Amino acid sequence: MKKLLISAVIILLLIAGSxxxxxxxxxxxxxxxxLNGEEEGIVLLVxxxxxxxxxxKEPTAYATFDVVYxxxxxxxxxFNQKIENLVMEGVENHKKDAxxxxxxxxxxxxFYTAWAPIQVNKNYISFLLRLGGYSGGAHGYExxxxxxxxxxxxxxxxxxxxxxxxxxxxxxxxxxxxxxxxRQFGDNANEDMLLAGTESNAENxxxxxxxxxxxxxxxxxxxxxxxxxxxxQVTMSRE
Numbered sequence: 251m252k253k254l255l256i257s258a259v260i261i262l263l264l265i266a267g268s269x270x271x272x273x274x275x276x277x278x279x280x281x282x283x284x285l286n287g288e289e290e291g292i293v294l295l296v297x298x299x300x301x302x303x304x305x306x307k308e309p310t311a312y313a314t315f316d317v318v319y320x321x322x323x324x325x326x327x328x329f330n331q332k333i334e335n336l337v338m339e340g341v342e343n344h345k346k347d348a349x350x351x352x353x354x355x356x357x358x359x360x361f362y363t364a365w366a367p368i369q370v371n372k373n374y375i376s377f378l379l380r381l382g383g384y385s386g387g388a389h390g391y392e393x394x395x396x397x398x399x400x401x402x403x404x405x406x407x408x409x410x411x412x413x414x415x416x417x418x419x420x421x422x423x424x425x426x427x428x429x430x431x432x433r434q435f436g437d438n439a440n441e442d443m444l445l446a447g448t449e450s451n452a453e454n455x456x457x458x459x460x461x462x463x464x465x466x467x468x469x470x471x472x473x474x475x476x477x478x479x480x481x482x483q484v485t486m487s488r489e
Contacts, residue, residue, distance in 0.1 A: 294371045294372075295368075295369050295370075295371060295461070296367045296368075296369065296370050296371070297370055297371050297372075298370070300322060300323050300324060300370050300371065300372075301320045301321065301322050301323065301367070301370050302320070302321055302323075303318050303319070303320060303321075304318070304319055304320075304321055304334070305317060305318050306337075306338070306341060309358065310345055310348065310349070311349075312345075312348035312349050312352040312358060312359060313344055313345060313348035313352075313358055313359040313360065313361060314358050314359075314360050314361070315341060315344075315360075315361050315362070316360070316361075316362040316363075317337060317341060317361070317362065317363045318363060318364055318365065319333055319334065319337045319363055319365055319379065320333065320365050320367075320370075320377065321333070321334070322370065322375055322399075324372070324375075324401050325375060325399055325401070325404075326404050329375075329397075329399055329404075329406065332397075333379075333397060336379070336381075336395060337363050337379075337381070340361065340363065340381045341361060344359065344361040344383060344385065347359070347385050348385060351385060351386050352386075356386070359383065359384055359385045359386065360383045360384045360390075361381075361382075361383035362380075362381075362382055362383055363379060363380060363381045363382075364379075364380045365377050365378065365379045365380070366378045366380075368459040368460065368461060368466075369459075369460060369461065371401075372401060373400075373401055373402065374398070374399065374400060374401060374407075374460065375397065375398070375399040375401065376396070376397070376398045376399070376407075376459045376460040376461075377396065377397055377459065378394065378395075378396050378457075378459055378468065379394070379395045379396065379397065380392055380393075380394060381393045381394075381395065389477070391471065392470070392471060392481065393470055394457045394468050394470050394481065395457060396456075396457045396458055396459050396468065398458070398459065398460055407460070409452065409455060409456070409458065412460075412465065412488065420450040420451065420452065420455070421450045423450070423455050423467070423486065424448050424449060424450035424454075424455075426484070426486050427448050427455070427467055427469075427484045427486070428444065428445070428448040430484045431444055431448065431469075431474055431475075431482060431484060432444065434482065434484075435475060435479070438475075438479065439475070440475055440476060443472070443473070443474055443475055443476070444474050444475070447469055447473040447474035447475075448469075448474060454469075454473070455467050457469075457470070460488075462488075463487065463488055463489070464485050464486060464487055464488055465485070465486050465488055466483055466484070466485045466486075467483060467484050467485075467486065468481060468482075468483045469481060469482040469483065469484075
């Protein structure tokens with residue numbers, strides 16, 4: 251009887267220990283707990299408590315909207331306003347296009363936005379914003395934008411900030427992304443589009459997100475390949 255009681259106590263202790271281990275792991279992944287002890291030096295890449303979503307879903311006679319975009323607690327008002335301005339400019343442009351182009355019998359035109367956080371923490375914000383929809387024609391469309399922000403300095407991060415020791419950084423990026431995309435596309439590569447879309451100018455590489463050890467560049471539809479191949483991306487080491 252005594253052995254059974256000891257075994258039962260051990261089992262209960264193991265269950266309780268497993269629960270707290272799993273709970274702490276989940277809290278860390280979701281940004282739901284403060285770091286302490288041995289975790290003190292670890293930075294959460296995405297802490298969901300530091301952002302909130304704003305939405306816009308008011309339809310018109312010609313268009314519907316499914317708009318979601320972030321606002322960040324530790325960012326400046328100017329940075330949050332810049333995000334909102336870009337999104338609402340897309341909404342207003344779509345309203346105008348729909349009113350001018352919609353025809354009786356068509357389904358309503360659609361517009362959406364969605365965002366994907368790459369970093370949202372006490373040091374940096376980096377996210378990708380997708381803006382797309384349908385406004386007539388053979389198929390829909392999707393554009394991309396990105397925002398990168400240094401919480402400490404309260405300033406946006408531009409690409410040149412990341413290559414301060416390399417004055418020819420655009421050439422470096424151009425050569426790296428071109429080679430990578432050729433490998434991705436293989437026999438389906440359109441060389442003219444690929445060359446133009448990776449030419450060494452800042453506009454071609456204006457959509458990017460950051461991780462501590464890498465940068466990901468995003469290329470919109472038609473930039474480096476035909477529409478059927480969709481958008482493309484290339485990740486490059488920051489070392």
